[in-house]
Amino acid sequence: MSTLYLFARIAGTAVALRTDEIEAVVRLKEVSPVPGVPPHVAGLSALRSRVLTVVDAATLIMGAASAAPPWPDTGRYAVMCDVGGHSYGLLVDGVDDIAAIATPPLPLCGRVDRAWEPHAQGVVENDGRSHFILSIARLLDHCGSAQAA
Amino acid sequence: MDELLSEFVAETQESLEALTNVVVALEADPSDRARLDQLFRFFHTVKGSCGFLNLPRFERLSHAAEDVLSDYRTGGAVPDPATISAVLAVMDRIGELCVAVDSGDSLPDRNDEHLIATLRHCHEVARATREEGKARADMSPAGGDAASRAAPASRTVRLPLVLIDQLMNGVSDMVLARNELARKLRAQGRQPETDAAFERLSACIADMRDTISKTRMQRVDRLFMAIPRMVRDLSRELGKTIALGIEGGDVEMDREMVEMVIDPLTHIVRNSIDHGIETPAERRAAGKPEAGSLRLSAYQSGSQIVIEVVDDGRGIDVDAVVAKALAAGAVSERDVARLSEQEKLDLVFAPGITTARQVTAVSGRGVGMDIVRANIERIGGVISLTSEPGRGLAISIRVPLTLTIIPGLVLNAGGLNFAIPRSAVIEILHDSNPAVSVARLGGALTATIRDTRYSMIDLEEVIGVPMAQRPGPRSLMLVRSASGIPYILAVSQVENHEELVIRPAAPVVMAAGIYAGMTLPDNGQPMLLLDAGGIAQVARLPLVAETVDAGAAREDAADRRAASYPSLRFIELTGEERAIRLSLVERVEDVPVEQVLTSGGHCRVRIGDRLVPSPHPVRADQVPPGARVVTCLRIRDGVRELCYPVHAVVDISEVPVEMDLSARYGIVAGLVLIDGRQVEVVDGFALMAAVDGAAAEEAARQVRCVIADADDMWNREILAPLLMQAGYDVRWRRQDEPADEGDVLLVTAGEQDAVAAPDGNGPDGEKAVIRLRAHAAPAGPADTSIYRYDREALLGALSSFDGERRRA
Numbered sequence: 001m002s003t004l005y006l007f008a009r010i011a012g013t014a015v016a017l018r019t020d021e022i023e024a025v026v027r028l029k030e031v032s033p034v035p036g037v038p039p040h041v042a043g044l045s046a047l048r049s050r051v052l053t054v055v056d057a058a059t060l061i062m063g064a065a066s067a068a069p070p071w072p073d074t075g076r077y078a079v080m081c082d083v084g085g086h087s088y089g090l091l092v093d094g095v096d097d098i099a100a101i102a103t104p105p106l107p108l109c110g111r112v113d114r115a116w117e118p119h120a121q122g123v124v125e126n127d128g129r130s131h132f133i134l135s136i137a138r139l140l141d142h143c144g145s146a147q148a149a
Numbered sequence: 150m151d152e153l154l155s156e157f158v159a160e161t162q163e164s165l166e167a168l169t170n171v172v173v174a175l176e177a178d179p180s181d182r183a184r185l186d187q188l189f190r191f192f193h194t195v196k197g198s199c200g201f202l203n204l205p206r207f208e209r210l211s212h213a214a215e216d217v218l219s220d221y222r223t224g225g226a227v228p229d230p231a232t233i234s235a236v237l238a239v240m241d242r243i244g245e246l247c248v249a250v251d252s253g254d255s256l257p258d259r260n261d262e263h264l265i266a267t268l269r270h271c272h273e274v275a276r277a278t279r280e281e282g283k284a285r286a287d288m289s290p291a292g293g294d295a296a297s298r299a300a301p302a303s304r305t306v307r308l309p310l311v312l313i314d315q316l317m318n319g320v321s322d323m324v325l326a327r328n329e330l331a332r333k334l335r336a337q338g339r340q341p342e343t344d345a346a347f348e349r350l351s352a353c354i355a356d357m358r359d360t361i362s363k364t365r366m367q368r369v370d371r372l373f374m375a376i377p378r379m380v381r382d383l384s385r386e387l388g389k390t391i392a393l394g395i396e397g398g399d400v401e402m403d404r405e406m407v408e409m410v411i412d413p414l415t416h417i418v419r420n421s422i423d424h425g426i427e428t429p430a431e432r433r434a435a436g437k438p439e440a441g442s443l444r445l446s447a448y449q450s451g452s453q454i455v456i457e458v459v460d461d462g463r464g465i466d467v468d469a470v471v472a473k474a475l476a477a478g479a480v481s482e483r484d485v486a487r488l489s490e491q492e493k494l495d496l497v498f499a500p501g502i503t504t505a506r507q508v509t510a511v512s513g514r515g516v517g518m519d520i521v522r523a524n525i526e527r528i529g530g531v532i533s534l535t536s537e538p539g540r541g542l543a544i545s546i547r548v549p550l551t552l553t554i555i556p557g558l559v560l561n562a563g564g565l566n567f568a569i570p571r572s573a574v575i576e577i578l579h580d581s582n583p584a585v586s587v588a589r590l591g592g593a594l595t596a597t598i599r600d601t602r603y604s605m606i607d608l609e610e611v612i613g614v615p616m617a618q619r620p621g622p623r624s625l626m627l628v629r630s631a632s633g634i635p636y637i638l639a640v641s642q643v644e645n646h647e648e649l650v651i652r653p654a655a656p657v658v659m660a661a662g663i664y665a666g667m668t669l670p671d672n673g674q675p676m677l678l679l680d681a682g683g684i685a686q687v688a689r690l691p692l693v694a695e696t697v698d699a700g701a702a703r704e705d706a707a708d709r710r711a712a713s714y715p716s717l718r719f720i721e722l723t724g725e726e727r728a729i730r731l732s733l734v735e736r737v738e739d740v741p742v743e744q745v746l747t748s749g750g751h752c753r754v755r756i757g758d759r760l761v762p763s764p765h766p767v768r769a770d771q772v773p774p775g776a777r778v779v780t781c782l783r784i785r786d787g788v789r790e791l792c793y794p795v796h797a798v799v800d801i802s803e804v805p806v807e808m809d810l811s812a813r814y815g816i817v818a819g820l821v822l823i824d825g826r827q828v829e830v831v832d833g834f835a836l837m838a839a840v841d842g843a844a845a846e847e848a849a850r851q852v853r854c855v856i857a858d859a860d861d862m863w864n865r866e867i868l869a870p871l872l873m874q875a876g877y878d879v880r881w882r883r884q885d886e887p888a889d890e891g892d893v894l895l896v897t898a899g900e901q902d903a904v905a906a907p908d909g910n911g912p913d914g915e916k917a918v919i920r921l922r923a924h925a926a927p928a929g930p931a932d933t934s935i936y937r938y939d940r941e942a943l944l945g946a947l948s949s950f951d952g953e954r955r956r957a
Contacts, residue, residue, distance in 0.1 A: 032675050033565065035612035036661040036687075044667060044675035049321035051667055051675045053655035086655040140657075 002102040005133075007126055008079065009093040011058035013116065016101075016124045016131040023082060025095050027075040028054065045089060047080070052089035054078060055140065062115050083140050090136060099126050105133050157198050158247045159307070164191050165244050166374055172240070173377040176233045185228070188236070189218045195243065206261055207246060213265040214239045217272045229275045235268040237378075310404075313364050320358050321650065325673055327354055365405075369447040369454070370398040372407050376418060376445060383422045390429055390440040391422060397447035399757055400735075402454045402550055409528045410456065410548060413521045417458050417544050418443070420518075425462030425542055435539065437461065448785060449735045453547045461541040465534070467493050474499055494534055498522045526629075529555055529572045557649040557678065559670070560624070562607075562640040563614035566676050568649055568668055573628050573681040575635055577643055581622035596625060596637045603627065604690040605637035608679075611663060611688050617641055628681040636690055638681065651678055662687045713806060718799040718828060719782065722771040728804055728823065729793075729831040735785045737798055739778040742767060745794060754781060754792035761792040764816065764836060771796070786837050793836075804830065815839075853878045854947070857896040863937070868895065868921075875944055893917045893950050897937070917950050919943070 005016040006025070031043030031054050040060035045052045078089035105122030112120060119139060120132040168191055175184040192215040199207035214236055221228050228236075242264055327350065334340070334347060373395050384391045426432075426441030433439060444459045467490065474480050474496040485493070497518045525532045530548035549555055549572070556571040578585050578598065587596045587605065594605040605625070609616045624643045627635050649668040654677065658664055665680035715731040744755040745767045752766040767779050782793040808819035808830055816839060818832035854872050856864050859881035872879050882894065896918060920934035921943070927934065935942045 034658055034661075034677060035563070035565065035614050036663055037658055041657055044677070046325075046669055046673050046675050049318050049325055049669060051652065051669050053658060055657070084656070086653070088655065 002100040004098065004100045005124060005126070005131070006079070006095065007097040007099065007131055008077075008095045010134075011062050012093065014096075014129055014131040015092075016126070016133050017079060017136060018133075019098065021081055021136045022079055024080045026078055026080055026089065028052075028078045028089060028091075029075045030071065042091060045078075047087075047089075050087050052078070052080065052087045054089040054091060056091045057139065058091070058093070060139065061119055079136070081136050081140075083137050088136075088140060090139070097126065101126060154202060154250065157202055158251050161195060161198075161243065162247050164194075165240055165247075168240065169237075169378045170374065172233055172237055173381045175228065176230055176381070179228050179233075182222075185218065185222060189215065189222055192218065204246075204250070207243060209265065210239050210243055210246075210261060213268055217268055220272065220276075229271075231271040232268070232275050235264070235271045238264055239268060308364075313361070316361050317365070320354070320361050321669070323354050324358060325669075327351055329673070363401075365403050366401040367404045367407050368398060369400045369402060369407070369456075372402075372410060372414060372447070372456075373398060373445060375411070375415070379415065379418065380422060380443065383419065387423065388428060389422065389426055391426060392440045392442050394442070394444040395446070396444075400447045400449050400454060402548070406454075406528065406548060406550070409524070410530075410546070413524045413532075413546070414445075414456065414458070416517060416521050417546075418445070421458060421460040421462065421542065421544075425460045425464070427463055449550070450547075450732055450785075453549055456546045456548070457543060458545075459541065459543040464538040464540060464542050465494060465497065465536040466538065467536070470494065470496050494536055497534070498532075529570055531572070555649055555651055557647055557668070558626075559644045559647055559676070560608075560626075560640045561642045561644055562617075563609040563612070564617045565612075565614065566644070566674070567608075567640075567679050568647075568670075568676050569626070569628070569679045569681065570665070571646070574626050575629060576627040578625045578627070579622035580625055580639070585625060587625075594637075594639075598625075598627070598637075603635060603637045604685075605639060606684070606688045606690060607639045608684070609641075611684055630682050630685040630690070636685055638684065649676075649678070713803040715801055716804040716830070717782070717801055718823065720796040720799060722765070722767060722779075722794060722796050724796070725829060726799065726826070727817070727829045727831050728802070728821070729782065729784070730804075730833055731801060733784050733786065733833045735783040735790065738781050738783055740781045740792070740794075741777055742772060742779050745779065754794070756783075756792065761790055763792045763794060764839060765794070767794045784833075784836070786833065789837060791837070804828075853880060853892050855880045855882045855892045855894045857882050857894060861897065864895075864897070868937070871940070871943075872947075875947070877947065893919060893947060895919050895921060897921050897923070919946050 004019040006019050006022055007014065007016055009015065026047060028045050031045045033043045034041055040056050042054040042056045042059075045054050076091050077093075077095055078091050079095075080087065080089050082088070101124050103125070105124055108120055108123060116132060119134055121135060121138075122133045123130050124133055125131075168188060171184045171187050175181055175188065178184075192211040196208055196211040196215055199205075199211065217232065217236070218228075242261065330347065331351075334343065376395065377393060380391055380393045383389075421443055422441075426443065427435065427437075429439040432441065442459075442461045445457070446459075447454060447456045449455070471480075471485055471488075471493050475482065475485065477499075479499045480488075480496065488496075499519065522532050525546055525548065528548055530546055532544065532546050535543040535545075557568040558571055558574060558577075559566055559568050561567075576598075580587060585596060585598050587594060589595075594607070596603050596605040607616065619641060621642070624640050626638045626640065626643065628638050629635055647670060649670065651666045651668050653659075654664055654667045658667070658677070662683045663680055664677045665683070666678045668676050668678055670676055716728040717731050717734050717737075718726060718728045720726055738756075740754055740756070745763065746753050746755065746760075747766045752763040753760040754763045755761075761783075763781075772779055779794045780797060782795060782798075784791050784793055802823050804821050804823065808821040811819075813819055813832075816832055816835045817829045818835070819830055820827050821830055822828070854877045856869060856879065858864055869879050880892075894917065897920070921937040922928065922932070922934040923937060925936050925938075927936075935946060937943075
């Protein structure tokens, strides 16, 4: 049985996200900043009548050091998803492809960067390139606990 | 099959909820056949459905209950309290079984037979007793009022809540799209045709939003649903007799709100019965009727629902509360000396002093009131107490109509916009105000307003953003913290007042501890709702009580606001534009034209199954041809209500208290200017007085009529109704009851039990007597009696007593 993945890039790294966790990919023109929260919460953004909590995946994974670039006029891509009854927009560098992959996930090989280690759940190959498999729900869970730490 | 089963469970649970009160009411009036039938039908239905669904335990239980009830139905006998308790137990078990079936658990079986045996036993005993012809004692007439409304009659469909939420979201989307379109249209300049079409679309969307909002509303009935049963169970357990009155069940509030208020309300009612209302013996000793009275009412006041619980028990012992608060260290001796009576009373809400055991032992009141208050305040409500020691306690809860739409203030700090619930803000001042002085000591900010010192914090500092440089004074908001002690939150500017649709924020945002939710205002820019209590905690403000002065500040703030008041502007059927104090308007409702009736010169509007007086009728030429409904303002003065048909409602505006009184006539109190237009202000007093002159008179009557012979047909059927109609309180004389001051005794002359008391209008405490005779002509010159059909003479005599009483 094959799994449908969305292939995207976060902090320059190729990742694969299971599409059943995703509602849509949108281009966000602007966010309203939220002060007093961890740096990976980029702000709030309205999508029609829904309000997305926008989380910068790169900052969440790589840490505050990789400070978010200024918001480009063209907007940034966000993967929209619903976790625990709240709508989130997960900011990514870009989106490459959607494809069904028949082979099961491969185990991680080689020395994985410390930042990626807790998040990468495996590897899938698409178009001859490897992608880390990420679970959005786990990533956002981590977003809460990272703050508690 | 599963679907059938879950539908059966849902329906049974719903009927059970509605029926509990029927059983309690049946107990109060066991001869009520209609309720008995209702109960019987329930068990019959359950038995029928579960036979079909193969649920043997349901079947056995309902069969047993049906059997017993059927015996009462056919036998014409009335059920006794023990049997009704047993029926209630069976109903409870059916409820438990429903929950079990729903969740797929199993419930131990063996008790069923026990329940059924108890039921049969009670029934047998009752039958035996009946056959012995033993008279049974009457039960107190409790809860009748509630149950008569419990029977659901309207046609309904069941909808998943998710669907309604989706609809609501869809409509919000439409509103946002409309706003965007409006901006674009404005940018293009005026295009009359497009604008007209857009206006129409706008109106449709607004209507739709209103309608959808209504689906979230629920009658307060549901809030009161569990009360009669609880009162019954508790009063039996504690050996107290309680007359329960419930009114205002047709007021509507948000479904979620109902859920949030149920617990605090239950707690308050429990307290009232447990600690407030005395035992019958104590009540007798205190000269009160044996049955304690407990009254629950709900009404809408502006955008709030007011729920009142009033008992006539022993009230709160303020000294005991103060002693407890002192012992717990919540206040100091010095503080107490400066507290007003009301503030002392409010100490029952102070956290820490009201753990159940301690306070019950001392004051007998206030169990967990801090928790009740916290729960009410969490939903933006306010709770207040009025205690008359020895005479009773009134608790009033005010909560906003809905949880999701709240009035809020939009403010700006460090270039960002935030919202804060209006209810959290006590007062707003500019830091340039001479009444305010701000001092900085070792980094800590303190603001002194009119001699009261408050902790102060800049919002920018809490949220960690630089302070924006802008001209003009900063705004200081006096806000309530979680502990009720106010502090000052300084922001760059308070921008405006808006109705905000609040939704929960993501956990990662909530974890910051300073936000209560988020909102999407019409401009499409998401905004965060600040949590005043959370900010104080995050900023670690030392919130020490300067209670007295805080109280004074609150009063000052109230004075300040009183220079103007919100009022509702509307267009009369006759075309004038008028305004009425908003707090008088309970709600605005469209009523079908045919429900506005005129009879005997008085106009009334049928609302549900009641007739509500109306100040003026609706003439056919006053409504647009073909219109089927007329807009009505439902007005209430706390006691009476009336229904005021109008052409249309315009807006809500602040109206200055001072007005041009020279324009006064009829129900118009004067003229004010609103946005440069002259608007007539309706005089609430004149309105109420004009509509129900008779009722106003009734309130003034001080004489009570006591009729000597209650068995006489003429007295019962003709005299009593006449007196009641004239507004007198009519009693039947009992031998054992001494006459009160202010009673007038009416006797028919020539009766054998001619009263010993002489004629007279006793200012010396002697009872006043009016004699009536059956013949038109007096029996002799000394005969001072009044011919019984001489209505004028009779009422004249009564009102002369009335007048005397009032002079005395």
